[in-house]
Amino acid sequence: MITASGQALIEIYNVLFASFGPQNWWPAETELEMMVGAILTQNTSWNNVEKAIQNLKERDLLSIGDLRDIPASILGGYIRPAGYYNLKVKRLKNLIKFIENEYDGDINRLFSPDTDTIRKGLLSVKGIGMETADSIILYGAGRPLFVVDTYTYMILTRHGLIEDEAGYNDVQLFLMDNLPHDVELFKEFHALIVKTGKDFCRRRPLCSKCPLENLGSCYEIT
DNA sequence: CACCAGGCAAGTA
């Protein structure tokens, strides 16, 4: 049973996919690299995160043991291009500590329980909020959970699909209730939303060039 | 030059 909202969402997805094609998210070679990137990209452009990841890769530090043992000050130097580096060193260490303490440092074990259990665990880590946790669950663990971000909220409100007052969980529930729980769909949709938001929602003159403009459901920005 | 990026936690009232 496809709802009217579901049809509207699929329409948006089809337009975005036709316009921009597959975004190939998440760009990471391992699950650990994916999780590290998820923390580093918090309120930070991916371009800056790439530099930080590259620094870690060059030194072969992308393992649980190495990230556990490396002194915070040294790690801070390597991830510095990603910004907030003092904060993010702690967040990375918190995540590593969590995986070691709760899952014996085994990411496969971290990703084994049901989705809700994984989410609760990740959210218990200081520095991992809902978007970061859900990103790890979708792109890392490969579970069908829609990742919500500011652009998701922006696009869905502007097309009249959700209320302005909707919070993270409201938006996520709306998407989960109206779309098939398909991992590849969720991965691609979120990535396309972020690309669209970055390119067209930031400034008003660009909005008229947004491919979603042709749907006719987009509100005018005053 | 100003503005903002693939957020989050802690503080205030």
Add this chain to the structure above:
DNA sequence: TACTTGCATGGT
């Protein structure tokens, strides 16, 4: 509960 503020580098 509902706002506000600190965190920081690098691209446009």
